Amino acid sequence: MSDVAIIGASMTQFGKREGWVADLLAEAGEACLRDAGVAPSEVEHLYVSNMASGEFEGQTGVPNRLAHDLGALPAYTQRVDQTSSSGGAGMYAAWQSVASGASDMTLLVGGEKMTHRTTAEATDVIASLTHPVEYKHGVTLPSFAGLTARAYLEKYDAPRESLAKVAVKNHRNGVDNPNAQFRKEITVETAMESPVIADPLRLYDFCPITDGSAALMFCPVEMAEQYTDDYVTVAGIAGATDTHVVHEREDPTVMGGVVESGQQAYEMAGMGPEDIDVAELHDMFTILEFLQSEGLGFFEPGEAWLGIEEGITTRDGELPINTSGGLKSKGHPLGASGVAQGVEIYEQLMGEAGKRQVDAEVGLTCNVGGFGNCVITTVMEVGR
Amino acid sequence: MSDVAIIGASMTQFGKREGWVADLLAEAGEACLRDAGVAPSEVEHLYVSNMASGEFEGQTGVPNRLAHDLGALPAYTQRVDQTSSSGGAGMYAAWQSVASGASDMTLLVGGEKMTHRTTAEATDVIASLTHPVEYKHGVTLPSFAGLTARAYLEKYDAPRESLAKVAVKNHRNGVDNPNAQFRKEITVETAMESPVIADPLRLYDFCPITDGSAALMFCPVEMAEQYTDDYVTVAGIAGATDTHVVHEREDPTVMGGVVESGQQAYEMAGMGPEDIDVAELHDMFTILEFLQSEGLGFFEPGEAWLGIEEGITTRDGELPINTSGGLKSKGHPLGASGVAQGVEIYEQLMGEAGKRQVDAEVGLTCNVGGFGNCVITTVMEVGR
Numbered sequence: 001m002s003d004v005a006i007i008g009a010s011m012t013q014f015g016k017r018e019g020w021v022a023d024l025l026a027e028a029g030e031a032c033l034r035d036a037g038v039a040p041s042e043v044e045h046l047y048v049s050n051m052a053s054g055e056f057e058g059q060t061g062v063p064n065r066l067a068h069d070l071g072a073l074p075a076y077t078q079r080v081d082q083t084s085s086s087g088g089a090g091m092y093a094a095w096q097s098v099a100s101g102a103s104d105m106t107l108l109v110g111g112e113k114m115t116h117r118t119t120a121e122a123t124d125v126i127a128s129l130t131h132p133v134e135y136k137h138g139v140t141l142p143s144f145a146g147l148t149a150r151a152y153l154e155k156y157d158a159p160r161e162s163l164a165k166v167a168v169k170n171h172r173n174g175v176d177n178p179n180a181q182f183r184k185e186i187t188v189e190t191a192m193e194s195p196v197i198a199d200p201l202r203l204y205d206f207c208p209i210t211d212g213s214a215a216l217m218f219c220p221v222e223m224a225e226q227y228t229d230d231y232v233t234v235a236g237i238a239g240a241t242d243t244h245v246v247h248e249r250e251d252p253t254v255m256g257g258v259v260e261s262g263q264q265a266y267e268m269a270g271m272g273p274e275d276i277d278v279a280e281l282h283d284m285f286t287i288l289e290f291l292q293s294e295g296l297g298f299f300e301p302g303e304a305w306l307g308i309e310e311g312i313t314t315r316d317g318e319l320p321i322n323t324s325g326g327l328k329s330k331g332h333p334l335g336a337s338g339v340a341q342g343v344e345i346y347e348q349l350m351g352e353a354g355k356r357q358v359d360a361e362v363g364l365t366c367n368v369g370g371f372g373n374c375v376i377t378t379v380m381e382v383g384r
Numbered sequence: 385m386s387d388v389a390i391i392g393a394s395m396t397q398f399g400k401r402e403g404w405v406a407d408l409l410a411e412a413g414e415a416c417l418r419d420a421g422v423a424p425s426e427v428e429h430l431y432v433s434n435m436a437s438g439e440f441e442g443q444t445g446v447p448n449r450l451a452h453d454l455g456a457l458p459a460y461t462q463r464v465d466q467t468s469s470s471g472g473a474g475m476y477a478a479w480q481s482v483a484s485g486a487s488d489m490t491l492l493v494g495g496e497k498m499t500h501r502t503t504a505e506a507t508d509v510i511a512s513l514t515h516p517v518e519y520k521h522g523v524t525l526p527s528f529a530g531l532t533a534r535a536y537l538e539k540y541d542a543p544r545e546s547l548a549k550v551a552v553k554n555h556r557n558g559v560d561n562p563n564a565q566f567r568k569e570i571t572v573e574t575a576m577e578s579p580v581i582a583d584p585l586r587l588y589d590f591c592p593i594t595d596g597s598a599a600l601m602f603c604p605v606e607m608a609e610q611y612t613d614d615y616v617t618v619a620g621i622a623g624a625t626d627t628h629v630v631h632e633r634e635d636p637t638v639m640g641g642v643v644e645s646g647q648q649a650y651e652m653a654g655m656g657p658e659d660i661d662v663a664e665l666h667d668m669f670t671i672l673e674f675l676q677s678e679g680l681g682f683f684e685p686g687e688a689w690l691g692i693e694e695g696i697t698t699r700d701g702e703l704p705i706n707t708s709g710g711l712k713s714k715g716h717p718l719g720a721s722g723v724a725q726g727v728e729i730y731e732q733l734m735g736e737a738g739k740r741q742v743d744a745e746v747g748l749t750c751n752v753g754g755f756g757n758c759v760i761t762t763v764m765e766v767g768r
Contacts (some may be wrong), residue, residue, distance in 0.1 A: 061757060064628045067625045079466065081444075082447070082461070100483035125444075129444045131452075244445070244449045
């Protein structure tokens with residue numbers, strides 16, 4: 001097994017974009033090739049993380065088109081779909097392609113084009129990932145989030161404001177991310193007074209519908225040094241699945257896939273939560289930042305809300321979380337999101353995060369599919 | 385890099401089936417677990433090859449559901465889509481998961497449910513994989529097949545009957561495959577007099593619309609011996625992409641992705657076309673069997689039609705092709721087809737092919753996405 005390095009990263013502007021997903025993928029892919037200093041002809045494998053170009057645009061075969069548009073033929077291509085965690089699954093696929101020796105230069109590009117559809121249409125496509133037994137009762141992902149948030153707040157006697165503070169923190173971080181969809185600060189009051197979506201959660205507890213793309217370049221560590229003096233290594237990576245029927249879970253405040261994938265990724269890295277300097281978590285809903293923080297061992301169960309109250313997870317705190325702005329303010333173009341988490345950690349570890357820069361040698365990404373149905377956790381480390 | 389073994393295989397009845405793709409995947413997955421003697425809890429990675437459950441059924445997140453239905457939690461799951469070559473891409477993903485050390489027991493299940501949609505609807509979903517510039521002019525995959533067949537027949541002065549003989553051969557083989565969609569012999573006359581679909585091709589030059597699923601179990605060779613005395617190894621596997629816009633290719637009778645993936649797979653196996661004893665090729669259209677036979681070096685360019693005329697590729701010939709009945713008579717449930725090719729070669733190498741059994745130590749599968757847009761070639765060999 002080769003040790004795997006990441007030698008380039010890019011993301012497009014997230015938000016409401018013109019064109020189709022193929023255009024966004026090409027934009028991010030070309031930028032990543034430039035960033036890595038890799039010629040298109042050097043790419044051996046090309047993975048595309050995308051949940052639903054067929055449903056959103058009536059267009060499939062997008063990886064083949066991207067290989068063509070980038071001038072990367074005859075590179076092998078494939079689409080990776082793991083619903084909202086397609087980006088993290090793409091990181092795992094790209095890692096496996098290099099670690100197995102199948103490819104010495106793997107480009108991963110994630111993307112989704114959603115805003116040309118109504119919010120109701122987009123929500124319905126996303127809801128198609130739930131089990132039919134829940135879907136037909138109208139339990140979409142926002143409903144799960146509301147139910148889980150209530151269970152968490154009651155179980156741990158946590159203040160509702162702590163969830164609003166997650167949104168405030170991530171919006172604050174997003175102001176300094178030029179590619180974020182929302183670059184405006186909000187207050188706790190704004191969040192607390194916004195319209196109810198799924199009680200007790202309100203508008204500002206939810207990520208938006210977003211268009212965008214992000215990309216990462218993977219190669220063996222021994223090759224990375226031919227391209228660059230500075231790179232990032234994948235120290236640990238793993239994925240795990242929880243029950244597809246959410247109501248079958250014993251405790252709704254514990255995400256089994258987060259716990260399992262985190263433990264496996266830590267074990268592979270020979271590290272633990274105490275070694276993580278910065279993390280990008282899947283804050284599709286504010287409550288998810290708490291559940292992942294606890295599942296990954298950053299906080300004891302029921303104590304993540306204390307972390308936000310005490311400022312531990314802000315940019316100048318002990319463990320900054322979602323310095324990119326998170327899905328909340330950066331946006332959530334399904335297939336791109338997990339890749340963009342990797343881009344943020346890459347930039348933080350490389351010292352390229354500009355105003356968002358924190359002091360970090362080791363970072364973590366946690367990308368969640370469905371309502372924790374599938375989770376991929378990655379531990380990344382500064383190279384030599 | 386671990387050497388990778390295949391220790392179990394299964395497929396469902398192909399044809400018109402009740403239920404949804406999730407039901408078919410569970411049926412094949414459970415049968416494969418039994419065939420391999422592996423408990424669901426031993427599965428570490430689970431890949432699902434499927435092109436379009438979202439478009440065909442409005443259902444996504446199918447891998448998560450399958451992990452749940454099989455009792456394989458917390459196995460990591462992911463969907464592999466490479467349009468009509470999703471099954472071959474799944475074999476490559478499963479191989480990489482084991483070879484990289486990420487998983488010691490990987491279950492691959494491919495499947496598609498299509499017959500509940502009209503042929504026009506299904507064709508339109510499939511056509512969404514073509515480049516929009518060709519799609520909007522109405523050039524669907526059957527059109528490409530017709531144009532290419534004419535070019536081939538004219539270039540090599542080959543008789544139209546030779547294509548009909550491919551259909552006759554594969555229908556003959558399908559009679560002895562209990563899981564095939566069509567189990568009836570046809571004559572050259574029947575094929576030659578069937579309705580024109582895309583001139584010069586007629587009804588019997590085309591595979592049908594099919595429901596079905598197939599599965600394979602992968603693990604490191606050193607683990608295989610704990611489960612079984614007999615197994616198959618993956619000697620070589622590779623994928624390659626050709627232009628997404630088909631009319632940009634220099635010579636329509638050469639499939640660049642077949643040539644490239646074949647060369648890479650042979651090189652990895654340390655073998656050549658002369659070492660192959662039996663092959664499953666992607667005969668979605670009869671002409672494709674010729675183009676792949678030539679691209680993989682079984683025949684010189686322009687001579688594959690002589691092979692069928694001389695009986696070389698029949699079951700008792702020197703190089704039997706599509707002993708399973710091929711996509712032509714076995715059926716073509718998109719995501720399942722590449723996996724089912726692997727199932728046939730596995731059964732041939734294990735001596736489990738019943739009436740279809742040929743004498744073989746080394747076999748090959750070639751799974752084609754789009755009109756040769758992406759191709760995965762696999763060389764399989766009898767284990768110890």
